[in-house]
Amino acid sequence: MAEEKPSTVVTCTAPVNIAVVKYWGKRDEELILPINSSLSVTLHQDQLKTTTTAAISRDFKEDRLWLNGKEDDIGHPRLQSCLREIRRLARKRRGGNGDSGSGDHPPLSLAYKVHIASENNFPTAAGLASSAAGYACLVYTLAKLYGVEGELSEVARQGSGSACRSMFGGFVQWIVGESADGKDSVALQVAPETHWPELRVLILVVSAEKKPVGSTAGMQTSVKTSLLLKHRAEAVVPERMEQMIQHIQERDFEAFAELTMKDSNQFHATCMDTFPPIFYLNDVSKQVIALVHRFNAHYGKAKVAYTFDAGPNAVLFALEDTVDDLVEVVKRSFPPENNGGQFLKGLPVHKASLSDELLTAVVRDPVPGAIRYLLLTKPGPGPMMVEDASSHLLGADGLPQSSP
């Protein structure tokens, strides 16, 4: 096994993912071990990604972190877990002599301090689960920096549970695992992003007034109080994982769509069964759900699926040939308010002319301004290293570059 020469500065990008079999609840808070397996679709980085630069130098006085250009606390326990774990793997890889600065790598002591800068190409406030992309990117970048290879999803998992699924492109399962140390609670790719080229993902960013209950606290309360969550984890999810993998392998959109919707609903049902109950869906979310069911009922089959994480934003799945119609229906149901911003972002959409029949059946009581914007994307690849030096977020001085 040849040792690579670790770089002194590395920049990588990592994707967001959206679960279609939901993760909700930890059996171990420290190691972030889940109570059930989950499965997600990795979204394309052309639309949503985190970029992270990490650098080490003998000149750095302390470990430092910048998020979206602002210095932040690097002492966060979960971030420290990831950093510690990557350094441990690097030490192990170098046969335990990494700290002595011996042999091939005199300037790259593991004792040197690290500077990390990270930013998203989408607003953090949009509620698009930025922590998964953030921790996946952090772990991937540090691994490249320290020359660590192999199973990294287990490390990312310790930053943010769902981050382990952002370590791969396409369709990814996170295996619940059995062992107490979490070594078998890892992410595996079910199929690459090229497997289902027609699949599209439309994100509806809802204008929400309030910040909902955070997922870490929410999960804890659910695990403690919801009898239905326990049943879901033990008796429902194992079978759903098998079914979902099969639907993806067979590219069976209708079956994929129906199970995706059912699993989103069941996750929100366990939130409501939590005490005190947690509500992530607001009236606009419910209007989107009703719209999708009317759309599908009109065609007599599931042509669109919705899924919601711990917030009111909707993520819709549809095949390429349905997207133009779907976007038009959404626009008519939630007419954009003229606030100067672009309403439709991401992949291009063609103007659709809808039949009166479809409009009558599907569009009801339009709610202007209820949706801030739409983002069209598709399944995409996992984390990657950026070779172009001009992309580094840290300059030669180890401090954030001013944005280009």
Next chain:
Amino acid sequence: MAEEKPSTVVTCTAPVNIAVVKYWGKRDEELILPINSSLSVTLHQDQLKTTTTAAISRDFKEDRLWLNGKEDDIGHPRLQSCLREIRRLARKRRGGNGDSGSGDHPPLSLAYKVHIASENNFPTAAGLASSAAGYACLVYTLAKLYGVEGELSEVARQGSGSACRSMFGGFVQWIVGESADGKDSVALQVAPETHWPELRVLILVVSAEKKPVGSTAGMQTSVKTSLLLKHRAEAVVPERMEQMIQHIQERDFEAFAELTMKDSNQFHATCMDTFPPIFYLNDVSKQVIALVHRFNAHYGKAKVAYTFDAGPNAVLFALEDTVDDLVEVVKRSFPPENNGGQFLKGLPVHKASLSDELLTAVVRDPVPGAIRYLLLTKPGPGPMMVEDASSHLLGADGLPQSSP
């Protein structure tokens, strides 16, 4: 066993009930057999009741029905089930000779036609489960008319499942039963209304725009599609029934309140787990839930409980000494809009002066007009016969009296 002389005209009243362990789902649609036991509190007829008059006469040409003064279809299958069942029991009681008009009852042939008039002392549209009171009253009145005694909850159940619980006052369980013919799926009184004199019930009638999915159709879809409902019925409710009975017997308000809220939440969780999902709670319902949790958190214990049936109206439980404060908090959170109607109906409430501490902790973002009115009531007795002839809803001609 002396036979009573059946009257030719009888008027009775029956109460509404509100479930604290919820019934949702039938195992037999025809006989109305539930998938789990349930438990309810019978509300006082001084505030909410149905009145029914039934008369038989050789002069009547056909069976006829009037609801709230308007003639309605007596051919409804469930109403016919009740009528047929009571006539069958009457025939059995008379040793099979009822139809021949023999012996003691020459004028009261079971072949004579019946006229039935029924009305509520509350608006049907208020979503206050009028069918339970309605069918309980129908069955009780017909039984008095035909001189039938004994177990009648099984007959009322065949009109509307929860009607069987309105056949008793106080605290009532409906046993799920095991037999295929439903003979053991009956209501039993857990404790009479005098058992817990301090208990109060505050109904918040929410201004809803839309008629939600009806409970008959909703239940059918839930039974077909919700895995969580199946688990609830099999594994959760049996234990909750035992717990709830114990809390009531011990008059343990905190435990009663917490279990009541949890069970309401779980029922709505199973509705959300239904496919397509069913949402009965709207944003106002959720605001009421949040308000109750803040109220309880302020006192460090459950002083108020909420429960919601298949609609957005909230039913709150509290002890007498909490009611004045609770009403004031609700009024400040949902300031009445001046629409000419009375905002607080039912039992009297005293003006409360709330501490600033309580107000700051509990009242947030008031929503004027979100609640149409409040109705304060308490547990009450079961169905009863009205002796006063002036209360009959049918005149000597067998037709509805004009309202007094």
